[in-house]
Amino acid sequence: MVHQDASRCLKCKNALCQKHCPVSTDIPKIIELYLNGENLKAQKLLFDNNPFSAICSIVCDHQRQCFGNCVLNFKKVPIHFYEIEQELSIPYLKEVHFTKNKITKEKIAIVGGGPAGISCALLLSDQGYDVTIYEANDKLGGVLTYGIPDFRLSKDLVYQYARILKEKGVKIRLNCHIGHTISLAELKEDYDGIILAVGAGDAKMMHIPNETRYNVHYAIDYLKAPESFDLGKKVIVLGGGNVAMDACRMANRQGYDTYVYYRKTFEDMPANKNEVEEAINEGIKFKTFEVPIAIDDTGMVFAKGENILDENGRKKTKIIENTEHHVDCDSIIVAVSQTLHIDFPELKLNKWNFYETNQGHMTSMDKIFVCGDAYLGAKTVVSAVEDAKEVVREVINSFNG
Ligand SMILES: Cc1cc2nc3c(=O)[nH]c(=O)nc-3n(C[C@H](O)[C@H](O)[C@H](O)COP(=O)(O)OP(=O)(O)OC[C@H]3O[C@@H](n4cnc5c(N)ncnc54)[C@H](O)[C@@H]3O)c2cc1C
Structure with missing residues (x-):
């Protein structure tokens, strides 16, 4: 059924489904690979572009994004791309294994292990940075673990990230609420850069x-x-x-x-x-x-x-x-x-009571960045991933002067 659905794709040049995907998933390309039986290539492409592809295929607002903007809507038969994405990305997330990344670059602390923090960690680790995630809870996943109920999102999927991060060599410290025992200043002494991916949890x-x-x-x-x-x-x-x-x-x-x-x-x-x-x-x-x-x-x-x-x-x-x-x-x-919980009063706040940033994601303290819901306000998983990509670019640029 899903295959049959995919075969109706018109492979639009200026694909509106892709345009309305916040992480610009190359939907025509994925469908082409899927129809050619090149599933592994399609799966890798999806994961590399959006490590939360499997989760997004379940929790994204498809009606307002890929599905709702498929040109075939005018005939009332849009392509259910999220079903193709589910078929590809869910088994990939569960079964893929990685080897340890070689550390060649600076030490970065990521505060918060939700979608934004995990995405930053994966991207930075792949580029050779020495990454540690500090998470206040006893499990990674943020809202995916402690908010979205099981009947909508199986925790099985969310728990895969701890394994994947460890395989890649990312260090994880759970049950560690930065701002309680360990202060931001202490963290700053030990790391070259810090990303606050602390969500909007209040x-x-x-x-x-x-x-x-x-x-x-x-x-x-x-x-x-x-x-x-x-x-x-x-x-x-x-x-x-x-x-x-x-x-x-x-x-x-x-x-x-x-x-x-x-x-x-x-x-x-x-x-x-x-x-x-x-x-x-x-x-x-x-x-x-x-x-x-x-x-x-x-x-x-x-x-x-x-x-x-x-x-x-x-x-x-x-x-x-x-x-x-x-x-x-x-x-x-x-x-x-929801709104940001202020754990770090030493950082300046803006008029919405979020951490003040420069034109990008850097807070009032040098080399301390903020991203995800903590930067955007309460949004979505896919926007947290897109924001993580942006902040990672800024962090790397800051090291490269
Ligand atoms: C009930 C609910 C349902 C939702 N449904 C959807 C949906 O269907 N589709 C969708 O796309 N989005 C949905 N969202 C929104 C989506 O889950 C969030 O936008 C997304 O999780 C934001 O990711 P994040 O990493 O920025 O923040 P979070 O997921 O909030 O993760 C932040 C993490 O930081 C940790 N943390 C905070 N402070 C500290 C500290 N000082 N030290 C250490 N760790 C800290 C927290 O414990 C948490 O694990 C929903 C949100 C909620 C609450």
Whole structure:
């Protein structure tokens, strides 16, 4: 089936699928190799361009990227490139083995072992740098390990990276939160360069009355250990992104009567389209144009909202007057975005409370760079990989003067 699908590819010269892939995967070339039976070449090409190809084939927003932009959409029969990528990249990730890279260059510390940190480590190690990853948790993977649930992404795949990194000679120090015992200054003494790939791991508060109540939880905390929560019977999840979709699908699986309340429309939801569809199919109830106003003893107060355009043409929510209404529930899970946790107050911050950088990724301290969600704000796996490629270029340039 997948092969048959691939054979319909028009091999467009100016391929829109590739153009809309944040890591510019050479989709026509991959499909050509796949159809010629040159799978190993295709697999290597995919991995070398994006070491998270296997993961991206599962968690990327294909509807807004390769699949949704295939020219065959106009005939309503786009190529399911992500299925081809899954067939190629998943077995490759599990089975490929590497030999140790020879160290010929400077020592680099990478703080954070999520997609951004791992991508930086692989790229730098391949170029001869002496790389060590410091990870606060007991496993690598970042959000892939401690956020995205198993029913969406098998941890089997994520755990392959520890093996691959070790095979290549990257050193890994787990359970080591830089900024606690070891300071950034100490790390700087021992390394020629540091990349902070620390993610955006703090939930954003809504700052509405009673948000500190015992039955209000943040989705990223809940998703780390859902079994440790007792949410009562009825749960309201607030938000419309991937985190909200994971939280509501998890709560629904745990048997809670689950609702999602979102301030705009379905079309405005930043979550992957297929995640929203899955949530609806699983029976989760959605309410749109609902703006959270306050939390009280028996649930929440919402007001109805509407979409308006601000002076810059950006869509905003306007609260409609006199539409406040109360909704009963036992627990509330807030999933309205994440932000950077400041572990390194010695670095200057910008107006968004992220580390200030020069035109690129270098922070206010020489040879200390920042990348991934910690640089971009809460984004996606594929954007973390693309950002890692950029920061690696900058780090290497900084050594080459
Ligand atoms: C629930 C959820 C669902 C998501 N779903 C999707 C999806 O479907 N598709 C998609 O593309 N993206 C999704 N994302 C976003 C995606 O996972 C992130 O954009 C991506 O993981 C960012 O990678 P990163 O390496 O920058 O950060 P992270 O993955 O957050 O990794 C940062 C790592 O740094 C470590 N760390 C932090 N501070 C320190 C310190 N001081 N010392 C040592 N280690 C430290 C953390 O423990 C963590 O392991 C989702 C995010 C969440 C939370």
